[in-house]
Amino acid sequence: MENYYEQAQKGAWVSIVSYITLSICKLVIAFITSSFALKADGLNNVTDIVASIAVLVGLKISQKPRDHDHPYGHSRAEHIASLIASFIMMVIGLQVLADAGQSIFLKEVEAPNLLAAWVGLAAAVIMFFVYRYNIMLANKLNSQSLRAVAKDNLSDALVSIGAVIGIVGSQFGLPWIDLVAAIIVGLIICKTAVEIFKEVTHSLTDGFDQEQLLHYKEVISEVHGVNEVHDVKARMLGNHVVLDVTVKVDPYLDVINSHQIADKIEHMMSDEYQIKDTLVHIEPDVSRKLT
Numbered sequence: 001m002e003n004y005y006e007q008a009q010k011g012a013w014v015s016i017v018s019y020i021t022l023s024i025c026k027l028v029i030a031f032i033t034s035s036f037a038l039k040a041d042g043l044n045n046v047t048d049i050v051a052s053i054a055v056l057v058g059l060k061i062s063q064k065p066r067d068h069d070h071p072y073g074h075s076r077a078e079h080i081a082s083l084i085a086s087f088i089m090m091v092i093g094l095q096v097l098a099d100a101g102q103s104i105f106l107k108e109v110e111a112p113n114l115l116a117a118w119v120g121l122a123a124a125v126i127m128f129f130v131y132r133y134n135i136m137l138a139n140k141l142n143s144q145s146l147r148a149v150a151k152d153n154l155s156d157a158l159v160s161i162g163a164v165i166g167i168v169g170s171q172f173g174l175p176w177i178d179l180v181a182a183i184i185v186g187l188i189i190c191k192t193a194v195e196i197f198k199e200v201t202h203s204l205t206d207g208f209d210q211e212q213l214l215h216y217k218e219v220i221s222e223v224h225g226v227n228e229v230h231d232v233k234a235r236m237l238g239n240h241v242v243l244d245v246t247v248k249v250d251p252y253l254d255v256i257n258s259h260q261i262a263d264k265i266e267h268m269m270s271d272e273y274q275i276k277d278t279l280v281h282i283e284p285d286v287s288r289k290l291t
Contacts, residue, residue, distance in 0.1 A: 008143050016053065018127065027042035030112075037163035043096055044185060047189070051088050055082065079204050086196040097187070100182040116163075120164040123156075128153075134146055169181075220269075224261075225257070225260075228248040229247050243277065245280050249261055250284075
């Protein structure tokens with residue numbers, strides 16, 4: 001069976017091959033048909049190539065085993081890759097907006113050939129299927145970097161649809177609609193970049209879903225022998241959850257029985273929630289100490 005990284009790399013490669021093919025087609029047809037919207041869409045795909053390569057490199061680095069100065073391994077390279085991807089997307093999004101804005105004031109806008117619309121429509125369909133593939137893979141592997149790639153795939157499909165609408169609309173005596181579509185494309189690129197940036201920085205600063213933490217606390221409190229769950233903390237290392245739990249137990253339990261309670265918690269979190277790293281700290285429940 002393929003391991004996590006081999007499957008994740010497949011998703012990145014599917015995106016890269018799709019983006020290279022589509023970006024070449026879009027930029028060539030945009031030049032032939034004089035479509036600003038399709039050109040913006042093609043440039044968007046160029047950024048996606050670089051972003052997907054960054055994710056691929058991040059996945060590769062993540063495979064490295066722990067060493068003396070990386071005792072937790074290199075899993076967070078995935079987060080760094082997603083962060084780089086968001087920066088690249090933002091730069092290109094702003095460039096698309098700048099080019100479209102200059103064209104409004106510096107050039108007489110002409111309606112593009114309808115060939116550009118057909119190319120954009122085909123690209124939207126292709127990217128939707130790429131999105132479906134990558135989001136299913138990301139959910140299966142719980143990979144943040146692949147989830148960022150999938151979100152970008154969906155954004156690209158919507159961008160292509162927006163470009164098609166602009167191109168078709170320009171055929172009805174309103175050639176400036178093609179430019180408006182290019183501006184909308186640029187805004188969508190920037191919005192996607194901001195969303196990925198916020199999600200990744202949340203993980204890098206050890207942010208975690210509070211509702212999920214409360215759920216973990218509830219199920220751990222039901223483990224036989226646990227008197228109280230004093231504290232629960234969690235963070236993401238790549239696609240892995242690291243859980244730190246402090247529980248209070250009967251102060252008169254011996255070491256063996258206390259250790260068995262910790263084992264129960266670790267096995268439960270691994271079996272039911274696929275959390276392989278649960279660190280359990282045992283404290284005596286002095287409030288129940290006999291006097």
